[in-house]
Amino acid sequence: MSPDFLIALIMLTNFTLVATSRINKAIQVAVVQGVLLGLMPIAMGLGRHPHILFMVAAAIAVKGWFIPFLLRRALRHVQIHREVDPYIGYTASLLLCAAGTGLSLVLAHSLPLKVGTTPTFLVPAALATLFTGFLVLVSRRKALTQVVGYLVLENGIYLFGLLLVEDMPVLVETGILLDLFVGVFVMGIVINHIRTAFESTDTRHLSELKD
Amino acid sequence: MAWILIALPLAAAATAFLVSSPPVRARLLPATGILHLLLLLVILRGWRTVPSGAWLGLDALGGWVLLVISVLFCICAFYAPSYLALRPERDHRIFSVSLLGFLGLASLLAEARHPGVAWVAMETTTLVTAPLVYFNRNRRSLEATWKYLVLGSVGIALALLGTLFIAYAAHMGGVEEPLQYNRLMQEAGRLSRPWLRAGFVLTLVGYGTKMGLAPLHTWKPDAYGETPGIVGALLAGGVTSCAFLALIRIYAVMAAAGEDRFAREILVGFGLLSMAWALVFMVGQVDFKRLLAYSSVEHMGILVLGIGIGGAATRFALFHLAANALVKSVLFLSAGNIHRSYASKQLPHVTGAIRRTPVSAGLFLLGFLAITGLPPFAPFISEFNIAATALTTGHVLAGAAFLLLLAGIFLGMSDTVLQVVFGTPSPQRVRTPYKDTAATTAPLIVALGLALVLGLWLPGPLRAMLDSATATVDGTAAPTVHLAEVRP
Numbered sequence: 145m146s147p148d149f150l151i152a153l154i155m156l157t158n159f160t161l162v163a164t165s166r167i168n169k170a171i172q173v174a175v176v177q178g179v180l181l182g183l184m185p186i187a188m189g190l191g192r193h194p195h196i197l198f199m200v201a202a203a204i205a206v207k208g209w210f211i212p213f214l215l216r217r218a219l220r221h222v223q224i225h226r227e228v229d230p231y232i233g234y235t236a237s238l239l240l241c242a243a244g245t246g247l248s249l250v251l252a253h254s255l256p257l258k259v260g261t262t263p264t265f266l267v268p269a270a271l272a273t274l275f276t277g278f279l280v281l282v283s284r285r286k287a288l289t290q291v292v293g294y295l296v297l298e299n300g301i302y303l304f305g306l307l308l309v310e311d312m313p314v315l316v317e318t319g320i321l322l323d324l325f326v327g328v329f330v331m332g333i334v335i336n337h338i339r340t341a342f343e344s345t346d347t348r349h350l351s352e353l354k355d
Numbered sequence: 356m357a358w359i360l361i362a363l364p365l366a367a368a369a370t371a372f373l374v375s376s377p378p379v380r381a382r383l384l385p386a387t388g389i390l391h392l393l394l395l396l397v398i399l400r401g402w403r404t405v406p407s408g409a410w411l412g413l414d415a416l417g418g419w420v421l422l423v424i425s426v427l428f429c430i431c432a433f434y435a436p437s438y439l440a441l442r443p444e445r446d447h448r449i450f451s452v453s454l455l456g457f458l459g460l461a462s463l464l465a466e467a468r469h470p471g472v473a474w475v476a477m478e479t480t481t482l483v484t485a486p487l488v489y490f491n492r493n494r495r496s497l498e499a500t501w502k503y504l505v506l507g508s509v510g511i512a513l514a515l516l517g518t519l520f521i522a523y524a525a526h527m528g529g530v531e532e533p534l535q536y537n538r539l540m541q542e543a544g545r546l547s548r549p550w551l552r553a554g555f556v557l558t559l560v561g562y563g564t565k566m567g568l569a570p571l572h573t574w575k576p577d578a579y580g581e582t583p584g585i586v587g588a589l590l591a592g593g594v595t596s597c598a599f600l601a602l603i604r605i606y607a608v609m610a611a612a613g614e615d616r617f618a619r620e621i622l623v624g625f626g627l628l629s630m631a632w633a634l635v636f637m638v639g640q641v642d643f644k645r646l647l648a649y650s651s652v653e654h655m656g657i658l659v660l661g662i663g664i665g666g667a668a669t670r671f672a673l674f675h676l677a678a679n680a681l682v683k684s685v686l687f688l689s690a691g692n693i694h695r696s697y698a699s700k701q702l703p704h705v706t707g708a709i710r711r712t713p714v715s716a717g718l719f720l721l722g723f724l725a726i727t728g729l730p731p732f733a734p735f736i737s738e739f740n741i742a743a744t745a746l747t748t749g750h751v752l753a754g755a756a757f758l759l760l761l762a763g764i765f766l767g768m769s770d771t772v773l774q775v776v777f778g779t780p781s782p783q784r785v786r787t788p789y790k791d792t793a794a795t796t797a798p799l800i801v802a803l804g805l806a807l808v809l810g811l812w813l814p815g816p817l818r819a820m821l822d823s824a825t826a827t828v829d830g831t832a833a834p835t836v837h838l839a840e841v842r843p
Contacts, residue, residue: 255549258527274516281509287501294508301516308522311532327508330482334489334501341494350498353577355636355645 147187147263154180154303155245155269158276161296162237165227170280170292171215174299177273178207181299184306188263196309199321203302206321211295214332218288221336222345232283244275266307274300287335287345291328298324357398357413357466360421363391364459371451377443380451381436387455388432391462392425402820407537411466415823416607416673420600421465423677426805427592428458430684430798431585437794438585441695449486456483457593464597468535470518473601477514477565480597481507487586488578499574499581506574510564514601517557521605524550536604540830543612551609555618558605559625565598566655567648568625569632576636579648580700584691587644591651591687592680599658599676603828606662610830619663623753626660629653630760637767641702644694646771647686650726653764654679660757661741662828668744670825671737674809678733681806685722685799689715692796693775696789702771704785706778714791716776718799723772725806727765733809 157177164170182204190196219225232240248271255267277297281290335345342349367387374380398413399422405412413421435454439447457480464476481504489500525534528545539546564571579587609618633653640646654675661672690700692715697705708716725732728739738761745754813821 255553256527256547278509281505290505294505294512297509297512301512301519304516304519308519308526311522311526327478327482330485331504331508334485334497334504337489337497338501341497347501349494350501352495353498353502353580355576355640 147184148265150180150184150187151263151265151269154299155272158245158273158296159238159241161292162241162276162279163234165230165234167219167225167227167286167288167292168216170227170289171212171219174215174292174295175208175212177296177299178211179204181302182208184303185309188306190309193310199309202321206324207295207299211324211328214328215288215291218332218335218339218345222288222339224286224288224345227284227286227289230284232279237279237283240279241272241276244279245272248272248275261307266303270300270304272300273297273303276300285346285348287331287338287347290347291331291335294331295324295328298327356401357411360391360395360398360413360462361411361459361466363387363394364455364457364462368452368455368459371455372448377439377447378436381439381447384432384435384451384454385429387458388425388429391458392429395421395425399820403823405468408533408535409468410472410533410535411463412468413466414827415820416603416827417465417467417600419673419820419824420596420676421462423680424458424461424465424593424596427589427680427684428454428461430681430802431589431688433801434585434688434795434798437792438583438691441789441795445490445492447490450490453483453486454589457487457589461593461597464600468537469533470521470536470539470601470604471534473604474511474515474518477562477597477601478511480594481511481565484586484590484594487589488582490583490586491581496581499577502574503578506564506571510561510571512561513564514558514561517554517559517561517605520550520554520557521546521608523547524554536608539608540611543608543830546608546612548612548614551612551614552617555605555609555614556621558602559618559621562598562602562605563625563659566595566602566658567652568655568659569629569652572629572632572652572655575652576645576648579651579687580642580645584644584687584689584694587647587691588684588687591647591683595651595655596676596680599655602659603662607828607830610828612830615665615830619665622659622663623750624663626656626658626663627753627756627760629656630660630757630764634760634763634767637764638770640767640771642700643702643705643771643775644687644690644700646768647683647690650686650764650768651683653760654683654726657738657741657757660753661737664741664745664748664750664753665829666744666748668741668748669828670821671740671744673821673824673828674813675734675737675741677809678737678806679726681802681809682722682726682732682734684802685718685806686726688795688799688802689719689722692789692791693719696787698785698787702774703781704783705775705781706784707776707780709776710780712789712791714796715799718796718803720772720776721803723768725803727768728761731807731810733806736810 161173248268252268280293402418467473524546527547567575633649661668694700
């Protein structure tokens, strides 16, 4: 599999994510994206380094299994299946996502790459994924969907990190995964508290504080 | 040796988790705080000898920031047992663990010599402080926690991307791993400019969110408003200082690369915007804890403005970090006492506090006067000198705007503060059994005293450290020098 093909698939998952209203499906899309991301280093021909293989395994385990497991468990508890009435509608989200992807291409164009870097679409894809995650995070009401958005945002950063994966110590890479894991874990706990306090995970209830 | 500053609070956090007696656990906080401060003072004598390739070590800049945080932690820790005793209904196991964990991670951040390590420390700091925001366990604090966590995490994610961008700038320039700050600064000329600039903007937005610079501060009034005063003090003086340190380390790389003009323009813009935004929300603010949160937004603005103006203002921005932390602890802790006494933190209910809690209300008033720049308190020194530097080094517009905003903020804050302290007692007021005691006011008096001393006299060793820290931020001095080279 060529890395550019994987990148194209990752961009597709971005669009699927912003167009979906079912929370379960959003989690599924995040799983697919996580696994695709996890496979990227191998597609880029970096499989010869043992520490990168370790990272591949860790990324797939955390992004493809553990975090979705936590999210699904939370989902079962709250008995909510749909994102109803998001702040930004699905069509508008799709258009914004497309605009963001275009903007990422323009932005990435002004950032020079080291000669001989493959795949060349890594930087725009990373920025587009980051943007998609951010979009989901700010435009959805349910805490769970917001966490999925955060996950995708982190995926974008992870994708960019691949440019540096050969030169970065494992410490920093595992740091990224660890923090992602802990972040989602703590958010999971807070979601649980939101559920018990409000009998739902709709963040619309979280709007008492204002000036 | 330096690792002990990280290990000690983390070990204390583990102990706090295991201890089952609440009073014993509460006393662990001041014990750890004072031990940390003493160890830090011993270790700081060697701040000039950080080896160039080390992953951890205290240079002047990290040492200065950690000293501020450690003193602040001590003030809060000595206040904590009496505060926690007032709230016997709340289990404070997680609270104590989080407080101590924060101190350990702040030490890690101050000692980190690598942007990746610093980032990990900053992220973990966000996570351990989230349970502190949720201490009151009601709907409002839950909302504040969620906002704090989500916005903080997004900010920190952008900071990570910025850090990776800077790593790529180094990679493009052929700078070898590992990318310690020292190496980045020494070889700054080789970094790829577009990546460095983009990386700086991302880290500014990311760490700026953690600091609470406008317009990325929206979590701040909610988080500071809903937490106990002690957490507010630690967030406003500690967590923000951590984020500021992480940011100026990156700024130092920019300065060393000769890109400081670009960086400074953005910093001045963010600084003035934060102050103006804070002013707008301070006018007519009825909630005095939210008022303090906006004051924190303002002072974060002053910090980056000082760095942005550069020259002598850099030194006073670093000095302001200490001044702000000390006075903010007085303000938040006294506001917490007043809140406790009235069971409210809003204006129509809380008026004339000087009669019910004279010491806390007096401290609140003095803290307000100090933070808005009344001489001879420490904030006056930094605010005056930042303004003076701006006006004399060609930033006339920024300097004039700075002075105008300071005056406006003084007026905006004074209305609410004076009503809280001197207003006619409202008929709706609630009486609670809380009374000022020595234990809930003495730490505040010490903090205010320190702010007064710093305003009048900066001890020689601190002065030397501050000078060296300034040189690091400016990118003018090699960040690490050997003992023999700098002996007078």
